[in-house]
Amino acid sequence: MFSNLKEQPADKILALMQLFKDDPRPQKIDLGVGVYKNAEGITPVMRAVKAAEKQLWETQETKSYVGLAGDPAFADAMISLVLGDMVARENVAAAATPGGTGACRQAFEMIRMANPDARVFVSNPTWPNHLSILSFMKMPVVEYRYFDSNTGGVDFDGMLADLAQAKPGDLVLLHGCCHNPTGANLNLIQWQMVVDSLLKTGATPMIDIAYQGFGDGLEDDAAATRLVASSVPECLIAASCSKNFGVYRERTGILMAVAQDSSLRGLTQGTLNYLNRQNYSFPPDHGARVVTMILQDPELRADWAAELEQVRLSMLGLREQLAGELQRLSGSDRFAFLAQHRGMFSRLGTTSEMVDRLREDHAIYMVGDSRLNIAGLNKDSVPVLAQAIIDCGI
Numbered sequence: 001m002f003s004n005l006k007e008q009p010a011d012k013i014l015a016l017m018q019l020f021k022d023d024p025r026p027q028k029i030d031l032g033v034g035v036y037k038n039a040e041g042i043t044p045v046m047r048a049v050k051a052a053e054k055q056l057w058e059t060q061e062t063k064s065y066v067g068l069a070g071d072p073a074f075a076d077a078m079i080s081l082v083l084g085d086m087v088a089r090e091n092v093a094a095a096a097t098p099g100g101t102g103a104c105r106q107a108f109e110m111i112r113m114a115n116p117d118a119r120v121f122v123s124n125p126t127w128p129n130h131l132s133i134l135s136f137m138k139m140p141v142v143e144y145r146y147f148d149s150n151t152g153g154v155d156f157d158g159m160l161a162d163l164a165q166a167k168p169g170d171l172v173l174l175h176g177c178c179h180n181p182t183g184a185n186l187n188l189i190q191w192q193m194v195v196d197s198l199l200k201t202g203a204t205p206m207i208d209i210a211y212q213g214f215g216d217g218l219e220d221d222a223a224a225t226r227l228v229a230s231s232v233p234e235c236l237i238a239a240s241c242s243k244n245f246g247v248y249r250e251r252t253g254i255l256m257a258v259a260q261d262s263s264l265r266g267l268t269q270g271t272l273n274y275l276n277r278q279n280y281s282f283p284p285d286h287g288a289r290v291v292t293m294i295l296q297d298p299e300l301r302a303d304w305a306a307e308l309e310q311v312r313l314s315m316l317g318l319r320e321q322l323a324g325e326l327q328r329l330s331g332s333d334r335f336a337f338l339a340q341h342r343g344m345f346s347r348l349g350t351t352s353e354m355v356d357r358l359r360e361d362h363a364i365y366m367v368g369d370s371r372l373n374i375a376g377l378n379k380d381s382v383p384v385l386a387q388a389i390i391d392c393g394i
């Protein structure tokens with residue numbers, strides 16, 4: 001039986017993690033997987049997470065099952081973090097999921113149940129795992145233009161032209177902030193135009209928001225999601241706590257189904273509960289409980305927000321240092337986009353051959369599409385990367 005299985009393609013990002021681990025060169029630099037690292041190269045447990053976990057250890061008296069959608073307090077806290085007061089709570093159905101990936105998977109499952117012919121519009125490029133899951137689920141994918149490698153910005157005219165091809169019953173997948181893998185984002189005027197396009201075509205948006213707090217701050221990073229959720233008849237939101245709470249391995253995420261009134265909430269909530277039951281029964285609780293405790297406790301919340309802000313500012317500083325260094329070495333502004341990008345990633349816009357050269361000749365690891373994780377840098381490695389980019393003739 002097992003011999004009938006076919007070899008599956010390795011996930012590019014995870015394969016790169018292994019390649020980096022196996023590289024014996026001491027000067028190697030990991031700009032691959034999207035994990036935050038401080039200047040010492042460590043992914044720390046955030047202070048508020050440690051404090052909440054300690055409190056939880058002292059007070060938790062059972063680990064019995066919670067509920068198919070997870071703890072309602074987690075949903076309340078996350079809906080408020082992502083949507084603020086832009087959408088009435090009774091209009092939102094929500095279910096905790098194993099990370100943001102779990103939320104994306106459940107969202108696609110829900111859409112496929114609602115419309116087996118749904119096409120999913122995805123940005124070109126998008127997070128490779130979006131494509132991998134959609135292909136695994138055999139859902140048709142339509143790419144819309146997004147990244148302009150000449151400018152390092154968004155090809156917004158191309159994007160709008162492609163989104164105009166969507167129809168009612170299609171899903172349009174958008175990145176709420178800190179676009180992965182490019183780092184190039186829309187401004188709010190452009191987001192309003194995307195909303196107008198969605199209203200015109202009648203397609204349903206789905207927002208993947210995995211980096212809230214990593215771009216322009218917790219509130220600013222949620223602005224586009226709030227605008228969409230409060231403007232269209234229905235939308236889905238897949239939110240991750242992996243990065244902004246640093247709870248990667250706890251698998252903490254949530255799927256929200258938002259409507260403009262509460263008439264379908266029972267139906268959508270029942271569907272989300274059903275989908276959780278079919279795929280893994282109860283979602284993981286530990287990370288969700290810790291996140292809830294942090295968001296509910298003013299002191300823990302303030303400390304978490306302060307630490308997250310430090311993380312954000314350190315990445316911005318590295319972006320500016322890198323853009324400055326490249327300007328100095330190249331004598332041109334062609335890398336200025338690196339300082340304008342937001343979030344953990346930037347796409348350099350070079351060929352996979354150059355990415356291979358950076359790895360082979362300079363021990364610098366980035367994803368094959370030239371996505372680099374800014375948080376993998378520190379003050380000392382920025383000049384090394386900049387020099388390597390110039391030496392490779394990028």
Ligand code: LMR
Binds near residue numbers: 013034127129180
């Ligand atoms: C990434 O894009 O590197 C992260 O989201 C990690 C992952 O699961 O791919």
